[in-house]
């Protein structure tokens with residue numbers, strides 16, 4: 001299988017952990033982290049333009065690989081260009097980490113729309129970043145995979161397509177639950193986040209085969225040791241020594 005490599009992130013100076021983070025603030029003072037998301041943003045925009053794709057899910061093989069963080073940071077980075085209206089959707093109904101990380105109420109959100117209890121404009125919220133709107137996950141439901149496989153989700157995506165240039169969805173991992181496979185048909189494609197040294201390669205292969213090559217926009221390697229000779233010291237180090245977070249952000 002041929003999957004394009006999109007980018008790699010360092011551990012932001014710390015090992016990825018399980019603590020709750022403010023997604024708008026995390027990494028904002030780290031010039032390398034910000035620069036990496038700019039690079040990823042450009043590659044994504046380019047590949048999406050070439051393919052004519054605008055609705056993209058961010059997924060991974062197993063839990064805890066950095067999907068939510070990647071999804072949020074890419075969305076902010078895209079909105080900051082002021083060229084694109086971006087919608088960020090929390091489609092990980094079971095966890096709602098994106099909604100919590102943005103400090104937005106979990107409901108009303110996607111599940112209320114899918115159950116016919118709220119209209120599209122009722123579930124869209126403006127974020128603190130101009131050009132970036134969000135949709136929370138909504139109240140938890142007993143069988144998210146079934147709800148996401150229904151016509152409601154197709155309609156939701158059509159509504160989002162009409163109003164935004166780019167729609168990014170934070171989704172659950174592929175192997176543990178069926179939710180992302182249920183959404184697959186409605187999405188133009190998916191980005192795979194792969195956490196280096198954490199996820200067994202055989203599992204990653206299985207997950208990417210489940211999704212299928214044609215639907216994969218690319219893979220993002222996360223959690224690479226910042227000082228790793230292999231990835232950084234030798235090839236990238238020199239360029240990063242003089243960067244300041246404020247300048248990279250603006």
Ligand SMILES: Nc1ncnc2c1ncn2[C@@H]1O[C@H](COP(=O)(O)OP(=O)(O)OP(=O)(O)O)[C@@H](O)[C@H]1O
Nearest residue numbers: 010011012016017018019063064065066067068069
């Ligand atoms: N490159 C990184 N640098 C610093 N912290 C990171 C990095 N990647 C992930 N993290 C942190 O690791 C934790 C897990 O990341 P995140 O929640 O984005 O993973 P996830 O794939 O969405 O997990 P889940 O499958 O549980 O939804 C979070 O606290 C996140 O902030």
Ligand SMILES: [Mg+2]
Nearest residue numbers: 067068092097
């Ligand atoms: Mg997550």
